[in-house]
Amino acid sequence: MRFYSSLVFLINVCVALYYEYYLYSACFLLLTTTSLYYHSHNTRLSSIMDKIAIYIVVCYGAYLFYKKIRGGGGSNKTQTFLRVIIFL
Numbered sequence: 001m002r003f004y005s006s007l008v009f010l011i012n013v014c015v016a017l018y019y020e021y022y023l024y025s026a027c028f029l030l031l032t033t034t035s036l037y038y039h040s041h042n043t044r045l046s047s048i049m050d051k052i053a054i055y056i057v058v059c060y061g062a063y064l065f066y067k068k069i070r071g072g073g074g075s076n077k078t079q080t081f082l083r084v085i086i087f088l
Helices: 002-018 022-040 044-070 077-087
Strands: none
Touching: 002 022, 022 044, 044 077
16 A cells, blocks of 8 residues: 555646656656555565666656756846755
8 A cells, every 4th residue: 555655646647748848757656666566566676666767756856957958947046045045
């Protein structure tokens, strides 16, 4: 029953597809898959696979955020700073 929380990532898959971020959607689908596997087979390998998927999502999300800010999408430095702090 612990694996239900992993299904929340499917919301991110749908939102990323809606905004046409196909690679980000695939990353979240990978994270959903590895999280479900980790919660059903609690082994060291499944833990490592899940952490790699988390790392991929965080790094690609940071890249998209950076790209958006560099492209003029960030309104000002204070709001950008607050978004990063809230995320962490």
